[in-house]
Amino acid sequence: MTDPKRRGRRPAGEDTRAALLAAAREVFTEQGFDGATVRAIAARAEVDPAMVNHWFGGKQGLFAAAVELPVTPEWIRETVLSGPVDQIAVRVVRTFITTWDNSGGGSFATLVRSAATQESAAQMLKQFISVLFGGIIRELGVDQPELRLGLFGSQLAGLGLARYVLRLDSIVDADIDTLAATIGPTLQRYLTGDLNLP
Amino acid sequence: MTDPKRRGRRPAGEDTRAALLAAAREVFTEQGFDGATVRAIAARAEVDPAMVNHWFGGKQGLFAAAVELPVTPEWIRETVLSGPVDQIAVRVVRTFITTWDNSGGGSFATLVRSAATQESAAQMLKQFISVLFGGIIRELGVDQPELRLGLFGSQLAGLGLARYVLRLDSIVDADIDTLAATIGPTLQRYLTGDLNLP
Numbered sequence: 001m002t003d004p005k006r007r008g009r010r011p012a013g014e015d016t017r018a019a020l021l022a023a024a025r026e027v028f029t030e031q032g033f034d035g036a037t038v039r040a041i042a043a044r045a046e047v048d049p050a051m052v053n054h055w056f057g058g059k060q061g062l063f064a065a066a067v068e069l070p071v072t073p074e075w076i077r078e079t080v081l082s083g084p085v086d087q088i089a090v091r092v093v094r095t096f097i098t099t100w101d102n103s104g105g106g107s108f109a110t111l112v113r114s115a116a117t118q119e120s121a122a123q124m125l126k127q128f129i130s131v132l133f134g135g136i137i138r139e140l141g142v143d144q145p146e147l148r149l150g151l152f153g154s155q156l157a158g159l160g161l162a163r164y165v166l167r168l169d170s171i172v173d174a175d176i177d178t179l180a181a182t183i184g185p186t187l188q189r190y191l192t193g194d195l196n197l198p
Numbered sequence: 199m200t201d202p203k204r205r206g207r208r209p210a211g212e213d214t215r216a217a218l219l220a221a222a223r224e225v226f227t228e229q230g231f232d233g234a235t236v237r238a239i240a241a242r243a244e245v246d247p248a249m250v251n252h253w254f255g256g257k258q259g260l261f262a263a264a265v266e267l268p269v270t271p272e273w274i275r276e277t278v279l280s281g282p283v284d285q286i287a288v289r290v291v292r293t294f295i296t297t298w299d300n301s302g303g304g305s306f307a308t309l310v311r312s313a314a315t316q317e318s319a320a321q322m323l324k325q326f327i328s329v330l331f332g333g334i335i336r337e338l339g340v341d342q343p344e345l346r347l348g349l350f351g352s353q354l355a356g357l358g359l360a361r362y363v364l365r366l367d368s369i370v371d372a373d374i375d376t377l378a379a380t381i382g383p384t385l386q387r388y389l390t391g392d393l394n395l396p
Contacts, residue, residue: 116311150368158356170348177396186384198375
């Protein structure tokens with residue numbers, strides 16, 4: 001691999017980091033998470049591909065930073081998939097609430113705000129849902145994986161909307177146990193339950 | 199009542215209508231739907247209160263116009279409450295999807311966009327959920343009405359977010375029967391079912 005100390009045409013440091021973030025948002029939007037390569041993003045940013053590892057620890061970390069996610073998708077995946085399958089949704093709710101509460105909820109609101117105002121940010125948020133949970137659903141080997149992902153995304157994004165953007169009183173006031181108990185069964189049904197299809 | 203032809207200080211016609219909409223957004227935001235009076239809104243707009251009936255058919259219609267709702271809250275309430283209680287949620291999903299699909303989904307996206315970028319619009323969307331469904335939940339006479347409203351709002355707003363803002367493929371492609379069958383049971387549980395509280 002290239003020496004991480006080697007530099008591209010741009011100045012080092014924060015400029016390189018900012019250029020990579022801007023390029024990542026463009027390339028992830030155009031090609032999706034799977035299609036976007038570290039090489040393509042680095043080329044767009046006009047920096048050495050090794051800078052991606054240097055600044056973000058890899059493609060997952062770059063994606064997390066691009067969508068202002070306070071943890072890596074890898075960490076979420078491991079947290080959610082560890083433990084019994086019938087408790088996955090409860091772990092998702094707990095991880096989701098802990099993650100965004102700890103960042104003050106502001107970055108989730110930013111994500112939704114951007115998604116509502118820019119088509120490219122909406123694409124990023126779609127990618128975000130798909131990267132985080134598409135893989136988990138595929139591993140579960142259930143029927144209707146795409147529909148399940150959409151239903152799951154609608155309830156999880158709706159929870160974030162209610163708690164961090166609209167700030168609906170009862171959802172803001174609810175503790176994590178209440179949210180896990182009430183919303184967990186919904187998400188669990190969307191993941192592994194009977195969808196009641198017509 | 200005052201003669202609807204009588205006019206306030208402002209010019210008649212579209213100016214009056216626009217002044218009432220702007221005043222309504224302010225007063226509904228500050229005082230909520232129940233607290234806001236037609237008199238206070240008209241005073242803020244510097245027009246005769248009778249203009250509210252003239253242009254919007256009353257407070258409900260003014261509210262619907264202020265949040266760009268394509269139908270009146272009254273109509274939604276009647277549609278949703280007619281028929282068996284255990285089918286309310288299915289009617290909500292059908293009414294929600296039909297209403298916003300018919301307006302091309304654009305006005306829902308506008309609502310979310312505004313809510314994400316302006317605190318006042320977020321307050322309006324909260325009011326919107328509360329006005330439309332708070333009354334329905336109170337009429338059902340269930341326990342935990344506030345929490346039920348929040349949970350219900352999170353899934354319904356999340357459905358709108360997924361279909362009209364993020365445009366998640368499987369939720370955009372799903373027909374109304376599929377959405378009613380899959381999301382209906384979630385909303386029905388939030389309205390009248392066991393919340394599984396800890």
